[in-house]
Amino acid sequence: MIARLLLIVVTGIGLAACAQDRVVLLPNPDGSSSGAVAVLDAESGAEQAVISESNTEAKLGGGSVKTATLGAEAVGERYGGLIEGLPKAPSLYTLYFKEGTAEVTDASRLELATLLAEVNERSGAEVQVTGHTDTVGKAEDNDALSIRRAEEVAAMLVRVGLSEDLIVTAGRGERELVVETADSVDEPRNRRVVVTVR
Secondary structure, eight states, rough: OOOEEEEEEEOOHHHHHSEEEEEEEEETTTSOOOOOEEEEEETTEEEEEEETTTTTEEEEEEEEEEEEOOOOHHHHHHHHHHHTTTTOOEEEEEEOOOOSOOOOOOHHHHHHHHHHHHHSTTTTOOOEEEEEOSSSOOOOHHHHHHHHHHHHHHHHHHHTOOOGGGEEEEEEETSSSSSOOTOOOOOOGEEEEEEEEE
16 A cells, blocks of 8 residues: 655644644554654745654644654544544445456346445445456457446446436456456456445
């Protein structure tokens, strides 16, 4: 995973106007590190602090930055209301397809039911549908097939009531293989659509 870096610029005016500002780096929903925060001085650009550990708080005040590591319980007590108000983390679903077709495999029909329930549970869900293929056939044919697969899944979502305006489709052909293979290799795990629900 590529670490994300958020820059917080500390300004004398902003600090004078506020008694104290705080920045807290929270973990990802799975508990892993969520990146880093760098606090910079607005005038000199000098680094005031870097927070790279989850559950670390930086207090900005009086022209200085103080950092402290908080326990998960302390973060919950101080910021629980804010955390609860955050949107639900995106969910990923993978549907597999029969070779050379835009027809979902029987096993993926079960996953499709779970996906549809997730979409219906989220008010105003946004859905990214990305089609993929294996390496059998010409690259340009695989591009077209990956788009057909994505569009077929999008059509299924529309049939159960999701607005077309909330769905974005894309085809990646054979560019992003889950299982690296040589050309012209039939690999069922590469014949897929990945659906991201936000």
